[in-house]
Amino acid sequence: MSMVSAKAAYDAYMSVQRKALEAGGLAAHRAESAMHPGKKYVHPVQMFGNLWYVGDKSVCAHLIDTGNGLLLFDSVDVGQGAMLVNAIWEAGFNPADIKWIIHSHGHLDHIGQAVFFKDMFGCQLGIGAPDAKMFKERPELAFIQDSASPYETIFEPDFVIEDGDVKKFGNTEIRFVMVPGHTEGCIAAFFDVTDGEKTYRAGYYGGFGYNTLQKDYLLDIGDTGFEMRKIYVDSINKVIDEKVDIFMGNHPNNNNMLGKIEKLEKEPGVNPFIDPTEWKRYLTERRDGAIALMNDPAQN
Numbered sequence: 541m542s543m544v545s546a547k548a549a550y551d552a553y554m555s556v557q558r559k560a561l562e563a564g565g566l567a568a569h570r571a572e573s574a575m576h577p578g579k580k581y582v583h584p585v586q587m588f589g590n591l592w593y594v595g596d597k598s599v600c601a602h603l604i605d606t607g608n609g610l611l612l613f614d615s616v617d618v619g620q621g622a623m624l625v626n627a628i629w630e631a632g633f634n635p636a637d638i639k640w641i642i643h644s645h646g647h648l649d650h651i652g653q654a655v656f657f658k659d660m661f662g663c664q665l666g667i668g669a670p671d672a673k674m675f676k677e678r679p680e681l682a683f684i685q686d687s688a689s690p691y692e693t694i695f696e697p698d699f700v701i702e703d704g705d706v707k708k709f710g711n712t713e714i715r716f717v718m719v720p721g722h723t724e725g726c727i728a729a730f731f732d733v734t735d736g737e738k739t740y741r742a743g744y745y746g747g748f749g750y751n752t753l754q755k756d757y758l759l760d761i762g763d764t765g766f767e768m769r770k771i772y773v774d775s776i777n778k779v780i781d782e783k784v785d786i787f788m789g790n791h792p793n794n795n796n797m798l799g800k801i802e803k804l805e806k807e808p809g810v811n812p813f814i815d816p817t818e819w820k821r822y823l824t825e826r827r828d829g830a831i832a833l834m835n836d837p838a839q840n
């Protein structure tokens with residue numbers, strides 16, 4: 541991509557982190573984790589068959605071995621590139637075999653390593669069409685201003701995802717539903733995972749955060765009628781009755797990922813990731829929370 545050397549990019553990145561650390565506050569918190577990415581490391585976990593967790597303690601990433609190329613869901617936060625590469629190796633795969641990265645939505649903490657992976661390993665990058673448009677027209681909504689590295693930035697996608705798309709990645713067929721709300725281009729994805737004998741349905745919902753539904757945020761981006769809140773609720777309703785046996789989180793707190801990993805270590809015989817009730821339970825909780833926010837006088 542750029543003419544910036546890796547060393548120069550790294551030096552610039554670390555210099556920004558050091559300044560943020562000195563400045564204190566939220567920026568310092570981010571800088572602290574960016575300077576010590578190992579603190580967020582999670583040993584990769586085989587959730588079931590060909591589905592692996594390769595994300596960290598704050599942002600999820602999932603790897604699917606399609607039998608004909610590796611597929612990655614999300615490319616995690618800024619500063620976490622080495623850890624993501626490490627997790628993929630530790631899971632027993634070669635990062636160079638990743639053919640596609642599908643992004644849940646266009647925020648920086650989910651797209652952080654996309655450009656690096658494409659440059660390094662030649663994989664194709666995908667994202668919901670509205671968020672590809674956001675990259676072009678309003679990159680600040682991707683929080684790209686929080687990045688300090690030319691490698692941790694927005695990209696021109698190799699493919700975009702539209703509502704109702706059914707696409708094949710290697711031997712895995714994925715059905716996509718657009719679920720705007722957290723961003724306009726959030727995706728939901730449904731597909732089968734298998735260990736060769738059993739098959740389960742995996743479901744991914746690409747963005748639950750209420751941060752982009754707050755009054756100040758919506759007024760700031762020009763949504764004076766708070767339409768995005770209604771869109772958020774409609775999106776959940778669109779997919780809440782999908783059959784999902786394995787709920788893939790967007791952030792580990794969505795599906796108590798870290799608690800489940802601990803549980804698996806204590807009780808290796810029981811798979812904590814298979815729970816056909818969790819999808820509907822969590823989506824209901826998020827929908828109710830969004831409705832409560834809509835009815836909050838302080839938010840109107």
Ligand SMILES: [Zn+2]
Pocket residue numbers: 645647722747749
């Ligand atoms: Zn987000």
